[in-house]
Amino acid sequence: MKVAKFGGSSLASGEQLRKVFEIVVSDPERKIVVVSAPGKRNSDDIKVTDLLIEAAEQQLRGDNGEHLIEDVVSRYASIAEELDISESVITGIHENLMALLHADQSNPKRYLDALKAGGEDNNAKLVAGYFQSLGVEAQYINPKKAGLIVTDEGGFTRVLPESYDRLYALRDEPGIVVFPGFFGYTLDGDVLTFSRSGSDITGSILANGVKADLYENFTDVDAVYAVNPNVVSNPKGIRELTYREMRELSYAGFSVFHDEALIPAFRAGIPVHIQNTNNPAAQGTRIVNARDNTNGPVIGIASDKGFCSIYISKYLMNREVGFGRKLLHILEDYGVSYEHIPSGIDDVTLILRQDQMKGDAEKKIISRIKKELHADEVNVEHDLALIMVVGEGMRHNVGTTARASKALAEAKVNIEMINQGSSEVSMMFGVKGHNEETAIQALYHEFF
Numbered sequence: 001m002k003v004a005k006f007g008g009s010s011l012a013s014g015e016q017l018r019k020v021f022e023i024v025v026s027d028p029e030r031k032i033v034v035v036s037a038p039g040k041r042n043s044d045d046i047k048v049t050d051l052l053i054e055a056a057e058q059q060l061r062g063d064n065g066e067h068l069i070e071d072v073v074s075r076y077a078s079i080a081e082e083l084d085i086s087e088s089v090i091t092g093i094h095e096n097l098m099a100l101l102h103a104d105q106s107n108p109k110r111y112l113d114a115l116k117a118g119g120e121d122n123n124a125k126l127v128a129g130y131f132q133s134l135g136v137e138a139q140y141i142n143p144k145k146a147g148l149i150v151t152d153e154g155g156f157t158r159v160l161p162e163s164y165d166r167l168y169a170l171r172d173e174p175g176i177v178v179f180p181g182f183f184g185y186t187l188d189g190d191v192l193t194f195s196r197s198g199s200d201i202t203g204s205i206l207a208n209g210v211k212a213d214l215y216e217n218f219t220d221v222d223a224v225y226a227v228n229p230n231v232v233s234n235p236k237g238i239r240e241l242t243y244r245e246m247r248e249l250s251y252a253g254f255s256v257f258h259d260e261a262l263i264p265a266f267r268a269g270i271p272v273h274i275q276n277t278n279n280p281a282a283q284g285t286r287i288v289n290a291r292d293n294t295n296g297p298v299i300g301i302a303s304d305k306g307f308c309s310i311y312i313s314k315y316l317m318n319r320e321v322g323f324g325r326k327l328l329h330i331l332e333d334y335g336v337s338y339e340h341i342p343s344g345i346d347d348v349t350l351i352l353r354q355d356q357m358k359g360d361a362e363k364k365i366i367s368r369i370k371k372e373l374h375a376d377e378v379n380v381e382h383d384l385a386l387i388m389v390v391g392e393g394m395r396h397n398v399g400t401t402a403r404a405s406k407a408l409a410e411a412k413v414n415i416e417m418i419n420q421g422s423s424e425v426s427m428m429f430g431v432k433g434h435n436e437e438t439a440i441q442a443l444y445h446e447f448f
Ligand SMILES: Nc1ncnc2c1ncn2[C@@H]1O[C@H](COP(=O)(O)OP(=O)(O)O)[C@@H](O)[C@H]1O
Pocket: 006, 007, 008, 009, 010, 036, 039, 197, 218, 219, 220, 221, 223, 224, 225, 226, 227, 228, 229, 230, 253, 254, 255, 256, 257
């Protein structure tokens, strides 16, 4: 049995849905189909999820978001018209979205999540209706009915372990199961969405729950490439990579697959196959437990912008019991998480996502570090990009860091910091944000 997830780009129009149908029915093992909301039809288009977020925000501000709901409904209506799907499906979608728009707003986060999830939920109904109209046995199944239970304790949406056993029963449903991605329900029955692009996570959870043989992730590229194809043209495609490598790369900027989507599939030992809806004959990329490491130290290079660093120096920091705890406690007080902590004997650097520093949080954090920890020096640097060079082969190859630093030096990119992950499958370079593309290109040409 296979779980096949189709991303927003694969469901953006009637023409795309036809491709999805052909792919699903071409293999009887494709039993569970996870869908995103309709994505962009072209680069200037707006994703349904973004329209829904804007509608919810307008309502919360006291404005009227109904015109945005009408825009969303006309996206579904144009798909339905292209595919000759009954108008009653669109009437149902209209009623559902209007009801969500005018629902109780006393908990704004819950209100927003419920409306956002409407994009996937209604698309699953539409896709199931389309499959049925073509004479195929298919049914929409809601995550609450299936037992996909989540919690947001700790500040982000996570699946509760008991969900997996409940989801196993999906195996026995008749026909094809069309399941909306991106959200689950709390034990109290509220909708919670995963982070953006989170339908990949739903697919992985379902693959684990039903103990699938394969988790297929259909998107709009022929493969996961060694670098972002928007930064280097025609980069090398990757045929196979390990869960660990993909986790590092997707965390660091390979938006093609969500970094939180690896763990459920990995825990159940289910391989992931990334494929192209627009070219299903292409080989795609397989994510597996172990791979042959004979093709050099580096498999991929990813990057992401929007980080800042807080450098703290204090003589004899290494001897001071509790220094790290006190430092992290200050961050916790402001609800700020850190990404990395490279450290020396008398100094430590915190790397954070800059957008967490809302209002005067940064000023307050710095002032408390100076005052409460009696630091000798505290410096903040903004607008950093983190570049992750990833490959299982790095453990067995000498000189990879030297090659990377030389390539960056030759491209005149100053390295602000280096951090080698303890896993030894990645090394990270911090560079100024404006050097990101130059750095990626230099590293790509060094290693590929
Ligand atoms: N290393 C990479 N390999 C392939 N695609 C990448 C990579 N890095 C970023 N991308 C981008 O990811 C996109 C696919 O992800 P996404 O837009 O989330 O698709 P979907 O709509 O299927 O969810 C590609 O079109 C490409 O622009």
